[in-house]
Amino acid sequence: MQKGLRILITGSNGQLGSSLKRAAGNYPYFHLTFTDMEELDITRFEAVDAFLKNGSFDAVINCAGYTAVDKAETDEAGAFRLNAYAVGHLAHLSSLLDFFLVHISTDYVFDGQKNIPYSETDQPSALSVYARSKMEGENEVLKKARRAMILRTSWLYSEFGNNFFKTILNKCRNGEKLRVVFDQTGTPTYAGDLAEALLKILPRAMEIKKPEIYHYSNEGVASWYDFARCISIFSGYPAETEPIRTHMLPNRAVRPAYSVMDKSKIKSCFGITIPFWQESLIKLLNSDKI
Numbered sequence: 001m002q003k004g005l006r007i008l009i010t011g012s013n014g015q016l017g018s019s020l021k022r023a024a025g026n027y028p029y030f031h032l033t034f035t036d037m038e039e040l041d042i043t044r045f046e047a048v049d050a051f052l053k054n055g056s057f058d059a060v061i062n063c064a065g066y067t068a069v070d071k072a073e074t075d076e077a078g079a080f081r082l083n084a085y086a087v088g089h090l091a092h093l094s095s096l097l098d099f100f101l102v103h104i105s106t107d108y109v110f111d112g113q114k115n116i117p118y119s120e121t122d123q124p125s126a127l128s129v130y131a132r133s134k135m136e137g138e139n140e141v142l143k144k145a146r147r148a149m150i151l152r153t154s155w156l157y158s159e160f161g162n163n164f165f166k167t168i169l170n171k172c173r174n175g176e177k178l179r180v181v182f183d184q185t186g187t188p189t190y191a192g193d194l195a196e197a198l199l200k201i202l203p204r205a206m207e208i209k210k211p212e213i214y215h216y217s218n219e220g221v222a223s224w225y226d227f228a229r230c231i232s233i234f235s236g237y238p239a240e241t242e243p244i245r246t247h248m249l250p251n252r253a254v255r256p257a258y259s260v261m262d263k264s265k266i267k268s269c270f271g272i273t274i275p276f277w278q279e280s281l282i283k284l285l286n287s288d289k290i
């Protein structure tokens with residue numbers, strides 16, 4: 001085990017960044033520096049150059065992202081500035097300053113035409129501006145970074161920020177009726193599980209000599225309807241839930257109908273086991289975190 005690694009986390013007030021902060025106590029041998037937009041805006045290249053040159057980091061985990069999928073449809077420039085060009089700059093610096101870059105990407109890079117899990121060798125084909133910006137971010141890392149991990153994840157939820165899980169839970173607690181799509185299939189991923197896995201595999205991942213893509217989500221498969229039903233049942237606030245089709249919602253961005261990811265590569269390379277999504281959900285609901 002490598003000790004004393006200096007690691008910078010960007011976008012650290014978001015779901016994954018906050019989960020990394022929470023998990024950090026289990027990894028006292030890492031020197032973790034957490035920054036969000038105010039301390040380090042990753043779209044301001046000169047500030048990023050100065051911060052990284054002064055910091056001599058061994059690794060950077062980029063949790064910053066433009067994650068408003070529908071808003072991105074009318075703010076292409078904003079989505080690309082953060083999800084593609086800023087990532088390209090980090091990738092360039094990772095080669096220049098020789099740090100290992102971990103970049104978080106998404107299942108939405110796939111178009112959902114398959115009906116068996118997507119592997120890392122499947123060709124991305126983005127359906128939305130958000131997805132194109134993330135795909136471009138991946139390409140930038142593949143082109144410009146010497147040592148990097150692109151970690152694609154899906155349907156992140158947590159006790160932090162705003163997310164589907166919290167919205168549904170609040171509605172259930174308020175006794176509201178739910179209408180949730182049943183024609184999009186993927187896998188919910190508890191950000192706390194992803195954060196733990198990331199910190200656990202990081203020292204070995206840093207031995208990777210070229211940019212590599214890995215998939216990480218919780219185990220199992222669900223529709224958003226299934227996810228909502230489980231939140232409502234397991235929380236003890238059973239809510240009437242109507243399954244609806246995607247076209248019945250006014251969302252601007254097109255989502256893949258199927259985006260389950262195959263996680264064999266990350267499991268076999270790093271010897272990790274991944275919790276089943278329902279077990280992680282129950283654990284969170286039974287915790288004092290919410």
Ligand SMILES: NC(=O)c1ccc[n+]([C@@H]2O[C@H](COP(=O)([O-])OP(=O)(O)OC[C@H]3O[C@@H](n4cnc5c(N)ncnc54)[C@H](OP(=O)(O)O)[C@@H]3O)[C@@H](O)[C@H]2O)c1
Nearest residue numbers: 011013014015016037041042064065067104106153155156
């Ligand atoms: N959420 C999902 O369902 C999902 C699914 C698959 C993949 N991902 C990917 O996973 C990563 C983490 O997602 P998340 O859910 O943790 O995102 P999040 O909760 O939206 O957090 C993103 C963070 O980035 C920060 N940020 C925004 N602009 C920035 C800038 N210019 N410089 C530095 N920080 C900036 C935000 O700060 P403010 O809050 O101050 O704006 C926020 O703290 C993203 O790359 C996302 O694309 C997410």
